[in-house]
Amino acid sequence: MNLEEPMKVSVIIPCYNEQGYIYRCVDSICSNLRLVDYPFEIIVVDGGSSDGTLSELERAASDFHRVTLRVLHNPHRYQVHALNIGIEAAAGHYIVRCDAHSIYPPGYIDRLVGLLELAEEDVGNVGTPHVSSPGADTAMARCISVAMTSPVAVGISHRSLVCKEPMQVDTLLFGAWKKSVLEKVGNFDTRFIRGQDLEHNLRLAANGYKAVLHPGAPFTFFTRPTLPKLNLMIRQYAAAKVEIAAHTRSRPVVRGLIPLAFFVSLIGLLFTPMHWVLPTTYGLAILVYSSWTAIARKSAELLRLALVIPSMHINHAMGTAQGIWSTLLRKRGPTKWSGTR
Template sequence: MYGSSIAIVIAAKNEEKYIEKCITSITEQNYPQELVKIIVCDGKSTDRTPDIVKAISGVSPNVELLINEREAAPFAFNLGIRHSNTNYLMILGAHAELKPNYLTDAISFLEAHPEISCLGGILDNVYENEASKAIGTAMSLPFGVGNAHFRTGAQEGFVDTVAFGIYKREIFEAIGVFDEELIRNQDDEFNYRLTKWGGKIYLLPALQSRYFVRASFKKLFRQYYQYGYWKVFVNKKHKIVTSVRQLFPPMFVLFLVSLPVMLLLGTWFLYFYLAILCLYLLIASWFAAKSANSFKNFSNIFLSFLCLHVGYGAGYLVGLYDVLLLGKSPVQNAKMKTLTR
């Protein structure tokens, strides 16, 4: 097990609040540090992020800082991939911290199961305020994010995607690197190509990382709006809907804006509309109430559901119009290129 090397690629931009703890969680792993390479690809930060990384690299020689001139995440990932020659590669977010035995357990499991191409664990959310607590709770519930098992903590097994995946080196040689056209959804698209190629992605809940949840409903809405918009572009590139769960939010938003049509069609259609709307509100309220510890927390969780569903659905519908009907690329849309973190 201790003969396998791993490179951990971290895409960062203006992460002075989190980057040191993220790197420290790797340097303090109980896996031999001589087999671990930490590559921070900085997207031209304007804060102290590069200085912090340089200071750490002076103490830990396996930490390296690279400048991501193109700034976006897929360029950072590919920069790190091409700059390493390890047996395994891990893509890690700067907002995350690994539990001390993460690498030992992960590589041990991969070595014991050579049929697995990519391995991931679950996110243990860390909340910075009431808003982030509600957002994290909503994103850990099936009603909030569907069958995104790495968020919901579902049972161990094969899945279609994971967060912070650890990949075998040969995977990139077989199917290529991350799609640099995708400012969003690049990891989902890569994992789709991986499974289409015949690779297997495995979720091991024993692997846990702490993740600091965003604390803004506005940013959450914008993030999921972008996810929905870019998902259309991914579908167009592959000429297929890559997962069924992505269709529910746009269908919900279409339903919400159909009220004028229902009014024109008559009373019974209006009753049908109100019945479906009440059903959604009841289900959302039930999930929120089940997880809330106060009325304020309940309200915030409920609002988080709306940000997730309406944000993604609205972005998806606008993407259908722009990308499919008008033939535009998201790259041409400045708002879709600006990240929300």
């Protein structure tokens, strides 16, 4: 690698209290880029971690001393601010967003860079599928990990998509851009503590760019370890989708309204002779799916899907209702979530 060449790739990692994950993340990225012949940098933007994250980053800097690893401070704590701080500081021609809660397979970053180099001018963001891994060594965490990539739990979304050929999507998890594209459409909108990736991809589309999901070795994303943490995340994201649609005047994705519509229908049927049909059918379907998954994977603990999936659906419906109430009815701005990063 010729260090006199202009910086080609900047990898940005927002970070806050990720002691259990950040070293593995940086390790996987350094392994990713070990054999490339162009200059790159890793920029970790930390939101004031108090759990030993910075010590882990010091260990990574020592272990990977030949890598340009920069740690910047994010005084606002939230991830959306960290992304913008990292983008502004990035010297690379290409910017790859990574998440501290993930690890990346060999060749992942170089593949994204190659896709951007060969992409048509109207491609603004590229990414690959991902797989979920448990956020803790517990039966519930393993069950959550399975649910988070199940179409029954999350619908046909970027969390459940796999592809055999490139496909245009409304949004994708993380991704990579040419810095010139970001300079044209702008950085992330700091009004949106949650869902900022969706808003940004909508803005790319409004400026004539596409987000494209490509086949390839998936990266691994570590899911929430407990049901309360998962439910909080789902409520926040569901509310954020409504807020983003309202503030960007974009059409909401129909699939995001299905859980709320379903539970509203349940309430509407309470006072009819057929009040038992829909909940019974839903319950049986979830039980059959959970049992089939447990048998197929030879894991009795996956029977907990019968609890996890309805909980996800209910919390998504609650979040959507909250978004409609706060944004469309009360005319409030985007929610400044507490209890998140």
